[in-house]
């Protein structure tokens with residue numbers, strides 16, 4: 241019992257988060273509860289009408305027999321018939337009124353649950369938007385989506401049907417058991433005896449059903465990820481002639497799914513007959529014990545009919561009790577998962593950040609950084625400075641820490657050592673949104689939304705300004721490619737639209753950053769898929785667009801960066817050389833070797 245209590249308390253602890261919504265929607269909840277009570281009163285009343293009608297039948301049969309042989313006998317028969325008809329109408333009217341209130345009950349409580357579901361989804365989604373990049377690295381997309389969809393749906397089941405059926409069960413139980421006890425205590429006790437067993441079995445079987453359904457759900461999502469991945473990688477599958485292998489793997493995954501579905505069907509098949517058996521048992525007990533009581537003269541035969549109606553009316557709430565218990569259990573587990581995410585605080589914040597117009601002075605002072613999730617030290621004692629109007633290039637081997645510098649400058653993460661200053665103010669002290677809105681970032685892995693090209697380029701703006709979009713596309717040397725398309729700037733790209741080439745995507749992504757007109761621009765290896773001639777054109781345009789502003793270009797190719805004002809050569813998280821192209825060439829060290837080897841590669845090509 242104590243264990244059960246702690247169990248219930250732990251459910252309630254997680255679900256307590258939702259109480260604020262009950263308060264918000266109290267003017268739906270309170271009428272809803274009142275409607276539940278009223279509908280139940282009309283559910284219990286017909287049983288009593290039936291008892292009166294039943295007793296009337298037995299009495300009238302006796303009276304009818306008494307008049308046997310008299311010519312008045314048909315009058316008794318007529319009165320008897322019309323009063324029974326009236327009782328029938330009464331039961332029908334009561335049922336209709338009950339139905340009306342059941343409708344109101346659903347209209348208030350279920351609607352409330354839909355409103356809360358909407359609020360909760362928005363709340364979680366808004367919270368997601370606040371969280372930092374590190375959070376997204378820790379959790380996979382499937383998990384993030386599940387908590388805002390699947391988990392919220394389960395919580396809604398508690399808020400709507402869960403609450404509604406709980407109140408309904410309690411009210412009906414109180415009313416029906418009270419009515420039963422006032423008639424005959426012994427019969428009342430015997431009639432409800434199988435009910436706890438029924439509730440327990442429903443709860444138990446329901447838990448098994450839920451568990452198996454979850455397993456099926458898992459198989460289904462693994463099956464769909466399998467299919468989705470294979471469709472995306474269809475070119476690799478075909479070129480490696482692995483169709484047969486993929487077909488077999490699919491059949492194995494499907495077989496697994498089928499096996500789990502079968503086990504669910506088996507348990508579901510048991511569910512209904514078992515329930516009917518227990519309900520039938522209650523009826524048999526009621527008739528037997530009731531019959532004995534009638535013979536003893538304690539109750540009338542009408543009472544048996546009345547009890548049968550009660551027992552059958554109680555069946556659904558008892559089943560609901562078992563169902564609701566497992567439903568609340570699942571909702572609590574889901575809400576616990578939701579709360580975990582809602583409690584997450586963004587690592588990168590700027591509570592009293594300064595909002596100011598940035599000029600573009602950047603200074604890294606002994607900056608070190610270790611990635612929180614992997615413990616990899618990506619930067620070690622990095623110092624450099626950039627003035628407005630300067631172009632700084634970063635070059636180095638793969639994994640040397642170039643993108644990490646960009647990540648820190650964009651405040652995707654905060655430094656773990658040293659400091660970054662922008663216009664002599666610590667980066668942490670600048671207002672995050674104001675700072676980010678004045679910087680442009682072209683990431684290494686290009687991401688474009690499933691939208692038109694124009695909307696992708698104008699992503700930073702609230703309104704679509706076509707002349708600006710076109711100019712940005714021209715500066716990013718992608719304008720000609722776009723207008724060659726049938727629908728030009730209105731061409732849909734991404735999942736549902738056209739797939740651009742790697743170089744085109746990179747240039748659309750550059751145009752998006754240029755469109756923003758930022759004071760600081762960071763290009764993270766975003767010219768890798770562009771030929772050297774186009775690259776030169778883009779760099780020339782950028783020189784014009786970024787005049788008086790700060791640019792940082794990360795690249796592997798010396799051709800991209802050789803005209804930079806300053807070149808940083810990074811290795812293993814440290815700056816090993818620093819200077820312009822000529823200075824570094826004179827040092828005849830790492831940069832020089834890189835230049836020579838790339839020159840050789842080009843000549844060979």
Ligand SMILES: Nc1ncnc2c1ncn2[C@@H]1O[C@H](COP(=O)(O)OP(=O)(O)OP(=O)(O)O)[C@@H](O)[C@H]1O
Nearest residue numbers: 377611614616618637638639640641642643644645
């Ligand atoms: N999000 C991350 N979480 C944990 N470790 C990371 C993360 N991103 C990068 N790293 C690690 O930090 C180190 C530096 O990575 P970074 O991406 O800065 O290199 P890079 O010089 O930009 O490489 P590339 O030229 O291949 O893009 C690598 O060892 C990498 O494994």
